[in-house]
Amino acid sequence: MAEQRFTMVGGGLAGLMAVIKLCEAGHKVDLLSIVPVKRSHSVCAQGGINGAVNTKGEGDHPDIHVKDTLRGGDFLAEQTSVKGMCYAAPGIIYLLDRMGVPFNRTPEGLLDFRRFGGTLHHRTAFAGATTGQQLLYALDEQVRRFEAAGMVNKFEYWEWLGMVRDGSGRCVGSVAMDLRTMEVRSIPAEAVMLATGGPGIVFGRSTNSVINTGTAAGRAYLEGAIYANAEFIQVHPTSIPGEDKLRLMSESVRGEGGRVWVPKKKGDTRDPVTIPEEERWYFLEEKYPKYKNLVPRDVATREIFHVCRELGMGVGGRDGVFLDVTHIPAATLDAKIKGVMEIYEKFVGDDPRHHPMVIFPGMHYSMGGVYVTFEPGPNLEPLAASPKNQATSIPGLYASGEADHAYHGANRLGANSLLSCIYGGMIGGPAMVSYAKNVAKGSASVPSSVFEDAKKQWEERFASIDRMSGTENPYVLARELGEVMTENVTVVRRNDRLRKTLDKIAELQDRWKRINVLDHGHSSNRPLSFVNQLWNMFALGEVITKSALLRDESRGAHYKPEFQLPEPKTKDPTQDPDWMKAWKERHQKWAKTTIARWTPQGSEITYEDIPTPVLDPEPRWYA
Amino acid sequence: MDEATKVGLTTESRPQAGEKWVTFRIWRQESASSPGDFEEFRVPWRKGANVISSLMEIQRNPVNAAGKPTTPVTWDAACLEEVCGSCAMNINGRVRMACSALVDKLEWPITLEPMRKFPMVRDLTVDRTRMFESLKRVKAWIELDGTHNLGPGPRQSQSEQIQRYVLSTCITCGSCLEACPQITQDNDFMGAAPISQVRLFNLHPTGAMHAEDRLHGLMGPGGIQDCGKAQNCVQVCPKEIPLTTSIAAMNRDVTKLVVKDLFFKDKETETAVGGPA
The missing domain is CATH 1.10.1060.10 (Alpha-helical ferredoxin)
Known part of the structure; x- marks a missing residue:
């Protein structure tokens, strides 16, 4: 039998974990990444990774983690994958520990855990406030070990352009471009996985790395892969607005005791350290006495928006609230969240250890993504090594990490992303192996003309982009897309504005045809690849907006005031029968996965029922 | 004021006439084998700007200080918060990360050069x-x-x-x-x-x-x-x-x-x- 090769697209946590699993199974992997994999966006994750290891005597259990996650996602997450993930979590944390991740420790030398949003347990393992960096490095080191042994061939500074498909529609490889030499090449594979992260740059400025354009997922969608739950975009409550990006201030700041407040007096211009305690309004603590500052992100974001926009009580009358850690000893802050303290210090200039930070919500994460499936096993977790796990709607194409749609429903809990990435890679790698075993013909049986034609088609596309000599600047179009998406498709959504956004995207798609490519060089020609990416970004922008427009309800991160359920009459909503009736009706109608398929006229949106074998839905309530 | 400007999330305001401009001297070299030289750019000053946001501004308006259209500068960047390691370059003669190099804390004009100990790829990018x-x-x-x-x-x-x-x-x-x-x-x-x-x-x-x-x-x-x-x-x-x-x-x-x-x-x-x- 010919040697089986697999292609991994993306070298963040999900991709690297899947590579390790493929190598352990004895297979060779071509690893494509637009940057050296050690620079992937996973490196930016700060706060930690969840797992119900229960070392704090709190009676934590994977079942509680499952419940917190499903409830946090307002029952839109795929339930078997969530169960599998939460049960695997303690083992994943131990694995990372064995790989040498410098997790913070307790005095007894055990792993330390901290509080995070949407749970009442200490469940988050952490390495300072650069946990993503430390986890990424651990997997990067293991992959380097396999690379040194000849198992992994890295294609760094290579961009995935699209699939190669055989006559039956099966994905049998990829076309990719060397971003330094502009060479286009076909790469055959038994199976391909997209672990390409989220679409933050579709929103212009976000907490994402500038490489997170979502182009690969967008292209897969344009080639027929289903994209799901696109409208669920997480806006992180605490970021620092900047010219070039919105810099994240980790949820761990609140996990370690950080408090959110505004002055009780509107437009108070006093130095915050001089404002006495009784003149401060800790609005999250007041409204959510149980979870306090650690309500789920969508809840915290809406409250901050409300305080600034509707009440006009933001700091200095502007957008922004205080995030205050000045009551915590500086030594504790340095031991646990130094990474974020330094970011604030470097980019804002104030020392947050002694001066409250000013923060505001910023686009952060996409719960939705390329649609994937799972095969439930008898224990209601994904069946080990089933080829259906992490499988997209296109045979031979897999997706995991932020690029997939499954794990977080309508809102992701903090510190569940690193976990879902690693778990997705962990079960996705073996799924690809099983798939390759089960298909009758390997990619070697595909006529070479199929690969040559695919390559030629892309060469022609880039030749045509190279000829674009119009008047529009691609980077200006990208900024206009980001502005309209941020303005209309983030925290508060209104149908009239969403319709206008669709019009704007159509306008941008039209103007795209009049782009000037700006650069005709044959070495590291960034505009050439960006013009192609931009088209895919428009496609994702359209799917996100249209999915938001058609979902006439509020759920998790998707908030439409026009379609909001009224407040229940009782403190516990289950005690208000009228409200429960309204909730049930709404839930029956809308607790479904949004399915988007590409058509020449734009996205076609349908809805798919969500099986709930693990946990029955209930009202999501944190007050 | 529109919503986006209020949030401070998106719109970057264009400077009015009479406002400050920052001059950048940037090393341009199309490939390892081609000759290189400095090219000057003038970028409107903005509060909180750093070297990367200024390079992004040049992308949106790739015209040099002499008013001549040119190619956008090539540089490496990803996270913009000093944790991915991409954007190291020589700024005013000292190697540092470009994302955390705030324009207001640098001497003007600002000179950007690639690292010189690594093979040149293009402009400010090198092969590490x-x-x-x-x-x-x-x-x-x-x-x-x-x-x-x-x-x-x-x-x-x-x-x-x-x-x-x-x-x-x-x-x-x-x-x-x-x-x-x-x-x-x-x-x-x-x-x-x-x-x-x-x-x-x-x-x-x-x-x-x-x-x-x-x-x-x-x-x-x-x-x-x-x-x-x-x-x-x-x-x-x-x-x-x-x-x-x-x-x-x-x-x-x-x-x-x-x-x-x-x-x-x-x-x-x-x-x-x-x-x-």
Whole structure:
């Protein structure tokens, strides 16, 4: 039998974990990444990774983690994958520990855990406030070990352009471009996985790395892969607005005791350290006495928006609230969240250890993504090594990490992303192996003309982009897309504005045809690849907006005031029968996965029922 | 004021007439084999701007200071918060990360040049492959039996964690190599970063089992003995990693191992070369 090769697209946590699993199974992997994999966006994750290891005597259990996650996602997450993930979590944390991740420790030398949003347990393992960096490095080191042994061939500074498909529609490889030499090449594979992260740059400025354009997922969608739950975009409550990006201030700041407040007096211009305690309004603590500052992100974001926009009580009358850690000893802050303290210090200039930070919500994460499936096993977790796990709607194409749609429903809990990435890679790698075993013909049986034609088609596309000599600047179009998406498709959504956004995207798609490519060089020609990416970004922008427009309800991160359920009459909503009736009706109608398929006229949106074998839905309530 | 401007999330306002402009002198070179020179740009001043946001501004309006259209500048960047290691370059003659180089804290005009110790790719981008190759040479990883479930790792003290954590924040940016007088494009000295990584892994209880493999990786041509102790590396490290302490510690360990190899070498001390199981 010919040697089986697999292609991994993306070298963040999900991709690297899947590579390790493929190598352990004895297979060779071509690893494509637009940057050296050690620079992937996973490196930016700060706060930690969840797992119900229960070392704090709190009676934590994977079942509680499952419940917190499903409830946090307002029952839109795929339930078997969530169960599998939460049960695997303690083992994943131990694995990372064995790989040498410098997790913070307790005095007894055990792993330390901290509080995070949407749970009442200490469940988050952490390495300072650069946990993503430390986890990424651990997997990067293991992959380097396999690379040194000849198992992994890295294609760094290579961009995935699209699939190669055989006559039956099966994905049998990829076309990719060397971003330094502009060479286009076909790469055959038994199976391909997209672990390409989220679409933050579709929103212009976000907490994402500038490489997170979502182009690969967008292209897969344009080639027929289903994209799901696109409208669920997480806006992180605490970021620092900047010219070039919105810099994240980790949820761990609140996990370690950080408090959110505004002055009780509107437009108070006093130095915050001089404002006495009784003149401060800790609005999250007041409204959510149980979870306090650690309500789920969508809840915290809406409250901050409300305080600034509707009440006009933001700091200095502007957008922004205080995030205050000045009551915590500086030594504790340095031991646990130094990474974020330094970011604030470097980019804002104030020392947050002694001066409250000013923060505001910023686009952060996409719960939705390329649609994937799972095969439930008898224990209601994904069946080990089933080829259906992490499988997209296109045979031979897999997706995991932020690029997939499954794990977080309508809102992701903090510190569940690193976990879902690693778990997705962990079960996705073996799924690809099983798939390759089960298909009758390997990619070697595909006529070479199929690969040559695919390559030629892309060469022609880039030749045509190279000829674009119009008047529009691609980077200006990208900024206009980001502005309209941020303005209309983030925290508060209104149908009239969403319709206008669709019009704007159509306008941008039209103007795209009049782009000037700006650069005709044959070495590291960034505009050439960006013009192609931009088209895919428009496609994702359209799917996100249209999915938001058609979902006439509020759920998790998707908030439409026009379609909001009224407040229940009782403190516990289950005690208000009228409200429960309204909730049930709404839930029956809308607790479904949004399915988007590409058509020449734009996205076609349908809805798919969500099986709930693990946990029955209930009202999501944190007050 | 529209919603986006109020949020401070999106719209960057265009400066009015009479407002400040910042001049950039940027190294332009289309490829390793083509000639290079500086090109000047004028960018509208904005509060909080940094070098990357200014390069983005040039992308949106690629016209040089002489009013002549030109190609957008090529540079490497990803996270923009000093954790991915992409955007190291020489700014006003000093190597540093461009994302955290705030325009208001720099002397104007601002001169941007690529790192000079690495092969040129284009404009401000260089090829840092040698750093990743060094990580292979010194086996900068923990030998793992496999990723199956084997329970927790070894217990470690809080002080060990503190010591290892800072070493593990190395972002492979290349600043330490750029600043090192011993490094040139045509020699093979590995520089401070991989030496410090050996210390990181040798401090780990499991990693220590293969400490000698890594120390052997530090020996020989291009290894630790090429360090000239100029101590520039520690001064430019954006993560403030105690690189010279690491070099001193590894120097001691390598010296001890050299002696041990010389006098006590027998079959037993030759550990298997660690490839994946």
